[in-house]
Amino acid sequence: MSNTVVVRIERLNTLAKLKSQQKHDERKYTEKDRPEYVDTSKTHLNSVLIKHKTIDEIKDYINKVRKAKKKLRSNAVLLWSGIVAFGTEAQKKINQLSVEQQNKLFYEIVKAISDYLDVDIESIAIHRDESAIHCHFSIYSFNRQGKSLSKALTIKDFSKLQDIASEIIKKFGINIERGKRKTDRIKDGEDYSKIIHRSVYQLHNDLPKELEQMRMKVDNAKTQLQRLAQERQLIEKQLQ
Numbered sequence: 001m002s003n004t005v006v007v008r009i010e011r012l013n014t015l016a017k018l019k020s021q022q023k024h025d026e027r028k029y030t031e032k033d034r035p036e037y038v039d040t041s042k043t044h045l046n047s048v049l050i051k052h053k054t055i056d057e058i059k060d061y062i063n064k065v066r067k068a069k070k071k072l073r074s075n076a077v078l079l080w081s082g083i084v085a086f087g088t089e090a091q092k093k094i095n096q097l098s099v100e101q102q103n104k105l106f107y108e109i110v111k112a113i114s115d116y117l118d119v120d121i122e123s124i125a126i127h128r129d130e131s132a133i134h135c136h137f138s139i140y141s142f143n144r145q146g147k148s149l150s151k152a153l154t155i156k157d158f159s160k161l162q163d164i165a166s167e168i169i170k171k172f173g174i175n176i177e178r179g180k181r182k183t184d185r186i187k188d189g190e191d192y193s194k195i196i197h198r199s200v201y202q203l204h205n206d207l208p209k210e211l212e213q214m215r216m217k218v219d220n221a222k223t224q225l226q227r228l229a230q231e232r233q234l235i236e237k238q239l240q
Contacts, residue, residue: 042129
């Protein structure tokens with residue numbers, strides 16, 4: 001899955017979760033609550049293409065598209081959160097683009113996804129201050145027809161999002177594959193525990209750890225190769 005793009009979306013099903021996502025996307029942290037994986041020396045490289053709205057603004061928008069007489073429930077889901085991320089090989093290709101090209105790429109991916117789902121974009125933020133470049137976005141919980149996204153979405157829609165992203169990327173002259181479908185991974189005999197759908201939150205927190213684990217494996221392999229090379233030199237000297 002190294003040369004792949006991954007797209008995940010999930011409901012921000014509590015107000016606390018929504019506010020936490022807003023804080024994370026726009027880096028509204030204090031020094032005390034800032035996550036360790038955020039490199040503050042690179043935060044200025046981030047891009048906020050569309051800023052988050054206030055809670056009241058979000059509710060006003062939803063009430064307009066709903067066109068309903070019934071008042072929006074106090075615990076109603078207001079937004080869905082999404083992430084666009086890449087495998088290690090794909091990241092190298094994305095990193096070769098200029099900041100302007102990256103911004104345009106991510107915007108077009110999110111725009112294509114929102115149009116496919118018939119829903120408006122609430123926010124887009126691109127992070128370059130973590131272990132890998134990625135994009136967070138939010139879409140409204142009701143589509144342009146006033147229908148709840150939870151009721152409008154199908155299982156096929158979730159799978160389609162990665163196809164949409166890979167097609168947009170191809171327009172930029174970059175060959176990146178969509179993430180492997182679960183059904184194909186099961187057929188290929190992959191461990192089912194690794195196939196279960198990960199949420200946006202889980203994916204975001206797992207990616208830095210997985211990348212670090214891979215780096216450690218590479219470093220260990222290099223150390224072992226150096227040790228073997230030294231042993232070989234000693235043996236060759238002894239045989240001379």
